[in-house]
Amino acid sequence: MEVEPIMADEIVTISEMAKLHHLTRQTLIYYDHIGLLKPVSINEHGYRYYSVYQIPVLREICLLKKLGMKLEDIKKSFENRSPDTVMKLLKLQKDSVDNQIQELNKTRMHLEQRIKFYENLHEEHTIHTPLIKEIGPRKILFVPFPCEPCKNILHLTLMRAWNQLFDWGTVPSSGFGTLIRCSQFDSEDLYRGAGIFVVVPDQEYNFPGIEEIPEGIFACMYKYSFPYYKDDFLSLKEWTESQGYDITGDALDLCLLDTTFYNSEHEVDYCCLQIPVKKRSS
The missing domain is CATH 1.10.1660.10 (Multidrug-efflux Transporter Regulator; Chain: A; Domain 2)
Structure with missing residues (x-):
């Protein structure tokens, strides 16, 4: 034809x-x-x-x-x-878009958490002056130190935790620090069993190493020092006991501003040491 x-x-x-x-x-x-x-x-x-x-x-x-x-x-x-092949193609693309939306929503959540993390820094606190503060519940990923903590050990252990979170498909957007076990508070080997903690979103993850920090009252001290200084912990512990409080759990030394924020005035981290407490019964 x-x-x-x-x-x-x-x-x-x-x-x-x-x-x-x-x-x-x-x-x-x-x-x-x-x-x-x-x-x-x-x-x-x-x-x-x-x-x-x-x-x-x-x-x-x-x-x-x-x-x-x-x-x-x-x-x-x-x-x-054919209509069927086109419909199949469209459904596959819709599934792909749904997955992208889910990932974008997670990214948005982490951005909001990071913004909130820095917004909280606007609160004014007297440095190295203890105070009592209510703090809500948190979930953390805990990774133990391989030895006595120092700056290098802290960074290397933190990267182990961060990489674990990245492998799980999440982002460490809510801060990190050092966790000190309450079982060692009166021991000369204070940092035995201690390690890095990274705060994770409440709605995510029940993987190995995830621990829950219950809400409660904390003795806190904002400070310019590294999140593993023994003298800071002993000072806050002594103040807590002198004020009639009993310690109820592990201590958290949360790093608020790290090396990336160093300036001519401060060349150490800005941290908030937190010890869970309850008022001692009279």
Whole structure:
């Protein structure tokens, strides 16, 4: 059967085709190269011409691309096109978009937590002056120190914790510090069993190493020092006991501003040492 020739008024130049679909000429040349949409003819100067009957095809390509489809998948959909195959492609893309939304919502949550973390720094506190403060419940990932903590050991242990969280698909956006076990408070080996803690979102994760810090009353002390200085802990512990409080759990030395915030005035971390307490019965 003879194919009817395309009339002149049915021919569209590459520039017209591109303008009609808000594309560039380079895009249509690329579509030709990958076999997605080939022109009906190319003249001796290499100029491409399309048929008006290809407009619906390019229109659909543009629609699917606007919906986030990959060109490779769009090309395959035209090789075996039916309502069912297109619907399958659209459902796969919807699933992909749903997953992206879920990940973006998690990222947004971590951004909000990080913003809140820094907003809390606007509270004014007298440095190295103990106070009593109510703090809500928290979940933490705990990773023990391999030996007596120092700056290098702290950073290396912290990276172990961070990498563990990254492997779980989360972000350490709510702070970190040193946890000291209450069983060692009266021991000369204070940091036995101690380690790094990283605060994790309440709604996430029940993995090994996750511990819950219950809400309660804490004896706190804001300080410029590293989150493992023994003298800071002993000072706050002594004050707590002198004020008629009993210690009820592990101590947390939360790092609020780390090395990245050092300046000419302070070249140590800004931390908040926290010891859970209750008022001693009279």
